[in-house]
Ligand SMILES: NC(=O)C1=CN([C@@H]2O[C@H](COP(=O)(O)OP(=O)(O)OC[C@H]3O[C@@H](n4cnc5c(N)ncnc54)[C@H](O)[C@@H]3O)[C@@H](O)[C@H]2O)C=CC1
């Protein structure tokens with residue numbers, strides 16, 4: 001929020017872009033990453049709450065969220081040995097049958113695309129070495145429906 005104060009146009013800044021890094025672990029109920037997944041869900045919710053209008057109109061700051069799937073960085077090294085809930089090994093094993101650990105260039109390509117094309121409040125998925133997918137509509141539909149329930 002300190003960066004926002006420096007960047008915001010309505011307080012003398014130049015606007016800009018903030019990209020928050022969530023994860024597929026923030027989208028999926030992974031039994032092997034409950035704490036990490038919880039923190040990544042929080043990153044996504046923080047971004048969507050911050051990006052809600054009139055934030056962009058007032059500040060000129062785009063807030064965008066990237067949700068990468070497993071990507072070949074140091075963070076993924078020895079993941080199997082760091083799983084605390086051993087009953088979740090079954091889920092991690094079945095996941096590794098259908099999901100690959102993507103290359104860093106794939107995640108970088110996703111970042112470049114969303115920097116060029118991403119609207120304020122947009123959410124993007126980059127996984128399995130596939131082209132980046134925009135999730136904004138699905139995420140906002142889900143959040144808007146839940147919000148309606150809180151008001152009913
Ligand atoms: N690698 C993966 O599979 C995925 C990673 N992510 C997220 O991407 C982001 C970057 O992770 P990676 O590049 O994969 O990990 P990494 O371990 O390669 O890099 C993390 C970097 O953060 C720095 N760092 C750690 N604690 C810090 C602190 N308190 N203050 C400042 N810098 C600190 C480390 O020195 C390191 O350079 C993280 O938020 C991670 O959760 C999201 C989805 C998948």
Ligand SMILES: CCCCCC(=O)/C=C/C=C\C=C\C=C\[C@@H](O)[C@@H](O)CCCC(=O)O
Nearest residue numbers: 023025069070075076077078079080095096
């Ligand atoms: C410390 C947490 C890193 C989490 C990275 C992330 O944000 C999302 C990961 C999502 C799913 C990961 C699935 C991994 C499944 C298997 O392929 C696993 O067996 C790979 C283990 C690799 C290793 O070096 O141990």
